[in-house]
Structure formats: C-alpha cells, structure tokens
Amino acid sequence: MRSSRIEELITIGALARASGLTASALRFYGDCGLLVPAEVDAVTGYRYYTRSQCERAVLIRRLRGIDLSLETITEVLSGDPGRAERLLDAHVAELARRADTAARVAAQVKRALGAGRGIAVPAAELARSIGQVGTAAAVDDTAPVLAGVLLEADSTALTLTATDRYRLSTRTLAPLRDGGEEWSVVVEAAKLAPLCPWLDTIEEVVLAPSESGIALTCGEIEHHCTGIEQPFPDYRAVLDGLPPVRTRMLVARAALIELLEAAGDIVVCTIDASGLVVASAATTRLSAVVTGAPMKLAFRSTVLRSAVVSALGPDLMFDLAAPDQPVVVRSATDGDLTTLVMPTFVPSTEDHIR
Template sequence: MRSSRVEELITIGALARASGLTTSALRFYADCGLLTPTEVDAATGYRYYTRSQCERAVLIRRLRGIDLSLEAITEVLAADPDRAERLLDAHVAVLERRAKAAARVAAQVKRTLGAGHGTAVPAAELARAIAQVGAAAAVDDSAPVLTGILVEADSTALTLTATDRYRLSTRTVAPLRNGGAWTAVIGAATLASLRPWLDSIEEVVLAPRESGLALTSGDTEHDCAGIGEPFPEYRAVLDGLPTVRTRVLVARAALLDLLETATDESVVCAVDGAGLAVSGAVTATRLPAVITGAPMDLAFRSTVLRPAVASAIGPDLMFDLAAPDQPVVVRSATDGDLTTLVMPTFVPTTEDDR
C-alpha cells in the first residue's frame, strides 16, 4: 500500500482531460523529456502522473500556443522567474516583428489581388474629388439619395457625382488600376469623414459590396453603407442642356482672387470680344479671356459662383454659356475633369427693358 502522504497518481487520460492536451501529445512530451510520467507500469506500460504535473502540462500547452519551441519551453520552465520573463519578452518581440512583416506582405498581395476586384486611385485625388463634388449634395434628408454621392467605375475613370436638383457637380479621377464596371451611392457625409485617412495614405482601392462600398489600403478597410434608392439621371440633365452659344476660357486663380473681394451679393460678368469684365467686387475688373461666340451678360450670386470656381481643378476654367437665364456649365481638368452646373440670375439688357 502507498503511504497517505504520497501524492495521488492519475492516468494519462485524466491528465489529458485536466490539461487540455491530447494523450498523444502527452506521450510526445514524455518521450522528449519535457513532461515525464511519475510512474510507468512495467507490465502494462500504462503511464501515471501526479495531479501537480497538471500545472506544468497547462503551461506547456499555453507556451506551445504562442509558437515557443520545445527547447525554449524547457529553458523557460527551468529558469527563475526573472529569466523566464526575459525569455518570454524576447519571444514576443520576435512574434511582433514577424506579424508586422506578414502584414506588409499581406497588404502587397491584397493590393495585387484587389486589382481585379476593385478600382485603385490616388488617395489624395479621391479626397479632393469628395470635397469638390460633395458640396453639391443635399443636406436635407427628405430625399436620402440626394444626400449621397454616386460613385461609378468603368474601364477609363472613377466618376463621382452629387446633386441637390439645384446644383450638380461631377468629377472624374484617372484610375491606377481598373477593377471593372460598378456603381454605388454613398452618403456624402460618410465619404467626407474618410478624408483625414485618405490624406494619410498614397493609394486606395474601391470595391463594391452588397451593403455599399469598401475602401481599402494595406490592412485597413472602411465599409461604407450604401443608399438603395436610384440616383437621378444626371447625364440626361447634362445632355439636355441648351446649345452652347458662347465659350469662355479664363485663368482660374485670377477669377477666384477677384471673387474673393466681392462685396455685393451678386457679381455681373460681361463677356465680349475684349475679355471677361467682372463687377460687384471691390473694383470692376476685366480679365484676359479667350472668348468664342456671341457677347453675353450674366449675373451670379457670389455665394454660388465662388465655390464653383474655388473647387475647380487645374489652372484654367471653361464656361459654356447658352443664355443669361440658363445653367452655366463650369468645366476644369487635369488628370481628371470636374463639371459643375451654376444657375445665373437673369440680367435684363437695355433692349429687354425696352
């Protein structure tokens, strides 16, 4: 009989259940000397352990779970607490370096794979397009789709469009990689909230989802909920504009500087063979401009014309004029193009007064 002071022995199966290890793993650790049985029956070969060995078995399982080698586990379990802590910290530091390296590789692979599933564009260009187009989105959510930006991709461009039915802006961005044809309508406020992130990265991949749109860069992904209503047929609006009678090409910076000094609620633009005369600012000024077509006088609310000029891209602006009481198409372009409709305030001519 065993003395009552001798610790109770348990079978390998009982130790397996108590420690979370399999019996085959316990045999493996026994054979490599990491967790040897307290007693082995010579006749049957059954292995017996003490209950106190369960704690060591659990430690082995947990250390194997963080990819510690058997040699390193042996060293940790044999070390004093301070040395064991240093050994574990060093191992965790190695794991962190490997995780960061793996994340970099995964990001590169995801970008490569994403070329066939999404449209890649320069992030800074997308951020600017969101700001430029989003100004035309409605704030009142009585018609939710009008608070959104229509995002469209095809083989040549990523196009963003917004309208509140009184204004309309559409902007294209040249893609870095084409991801097929798709569309999504996303809230202008949702996209605007991503601008700080977009400004901090170089490239972003946009891909449609059932729920909306995903924007991905490296290991960061933003899922944007979509708006399920159909977006207005804005191309029909553009195609239905009256025939252009006059076209004006003017330097954007010069016109913007002039509009920034506007003191009146309205500014009057007189287009003739001598250029573009703007009144309503501190002083009436004539800007050099290339004019094609008939002379025309138009008036704009300064709060409407100024944002259209300020949000334009590139050094030059083109105005397509049909009549003093018809929408003016403001166009600009660099690597993409931006088109904005601006409604003038009709200014009667002397002949009209008569």
C-alpha cells in the same frame, strides 16, 4: 483612299485608354484647341484621333500634372526645342517643390501589379474629389439620395457625382490600372467626408461594392460606408439636355477667385471678345479668351465662387447657352471636374448684349 483613312483613326475611348486621360479631359483639350480631333463625324459628333496624337496627349497629361498653364503647354509643344527647354527650366522651382508628390505617383505606377477586386485610384485625388463634388450634395434629408454622392466605376474611370437639383458637380478619375467590372453605389456625402484625412495619408485605395454599400481598402485597413437604396437622378440626361453652347470662355482660375472673394452678394458678368468684365462692389476686367456671341448674366458670388474654388488646374472653361440657362464650368488635370451653376436672374433686355 477614304477607307484607308478611316482605318488609321481611333476613337476617343481608345485614345483615353492609351494616354491615361479621361474622355471628358480629351474633349476639354479639343475644345480649347490644344488637342483637336483629326475628324469629327458631322452626324453623330463622335471624335476620332490619329494614333500619332497619343504622344501629344501623354505630354499634355504630364505637363498639366505639374500645373503648367494651357498657354505655356502650347508653346512647349509647338515651339522650337530651345524655347521648350527654356520654358521648362523656368518651371524648375515648381517641379522641385512638387518632387515628393511626383515620386509617389511614379512609385504607384511602377508597382501597379494586378487589378484585384474593385478599382484602384490615387487616394489623395479621391479625397480631393470627395471635397469638390460633395459640395453639391443637399445638406438635409428631405430626399436622402440628394444628400449622397454617386460612385460609378468601369474599366476606364471612377466617376463621382452629386446634385441638390440646383447645383450639379461630377468628376472622373483615371484608375491606376484596369477598373474591371462596372458598378455603382450612392453613399451619403457626410459619411465619405470623414475618410478624407485617412485618404491623405496613403498612396492608393481600392473601392469595391459590398453587400451594404461600398468598401474602401488599403492593405489590411478597410472602411465601409452604407449605401442609399433610392435611385440617383439621371444626371447624364441633364447634361445631355443642355441647350447648345453659344459662348465659350477660358479664364485663369486664380484671378477669378481673387475677384470673387472681394465681390458683393451679386456679380454681373459681361463676356465679349475683349474679355470678362465683372461688376459688383467695383467693376473689374479680367483677361479671357472668348469665342462666340457676347453675353451678360448674373450670379450669386458665393455660388459661383464655390464652383471656381473647387475646380481643378490653373484654367477654367465656361460653356454658356443663355443668361437664364445653367452655365457649365469645366476643368481638367489628371482627371476632370464638371460643375453646373445656375445664374441668379436674367439681366433686363436692354442689359443683355446680343
């Protein structure tokens, strides 16, 4: 019976390819309880799913694509059909407003013929990714590679990463079709940013390595960016080396942005089962879903706001290990965005809730 059960399970990579979600996005939905793996290997931590979960994964991707909140998605997928219809009908105004965007995406999928050379991704999504990830790149040339964005491609995703050693931001995009061969190039963030207005005027763009760096192509138009030869920091080792998560918080992005816009230079965050309390010029309580140990830590409001503003979707997940350790800010829609934010100081012992 055990061997029969194993044969029925598929890996997270297989589910990612079948659903159009990235593996990181699937982990996000698993951690927040929306798409829990059927089995997790106790030794390796590998996640396995049943094939029947693919339909739920596709529905989650579609609903997140129209900015439905996680709470509403849970109700749509777990409630009765009548309740689901009423919830979706209430979202019609938003659907109508975004109808043109949805039509463009559908046209891209319908005409996706042949992979060609390089990896094809939605151009507007790439423009947003450059803006989001590029904020973590260094602004001086002390170490040129730190002023760059690492672009990595394989058959399942295009990943953009930047770090100035104090911040780190990485995002993956699902390709419009199989990305083909693996490659990686580091390009100066200041060279990519001017391409965003052009990317916003086209539907899809193909990225491929060139002799001197990278080429971005749409039809007969091609833009070249020179690469940086220095090796990029091993950001995966940084992510893999993070201490275990003690506390996890899910909070509405818009409410947190509004609070941070009015905050002073330093914000002190108290996180416990009752939600999130932020103390700065004034003390404000935000509704949040918190699991794990209570924690108190502080940030420079501009640093935290930058990570929150650049995030994706209506909901953010914060993974916290300790008041003096990097905080991982995660979000997901069509792709995913992960940002590391360093607290500015450790609250005193008497302030630290245990």
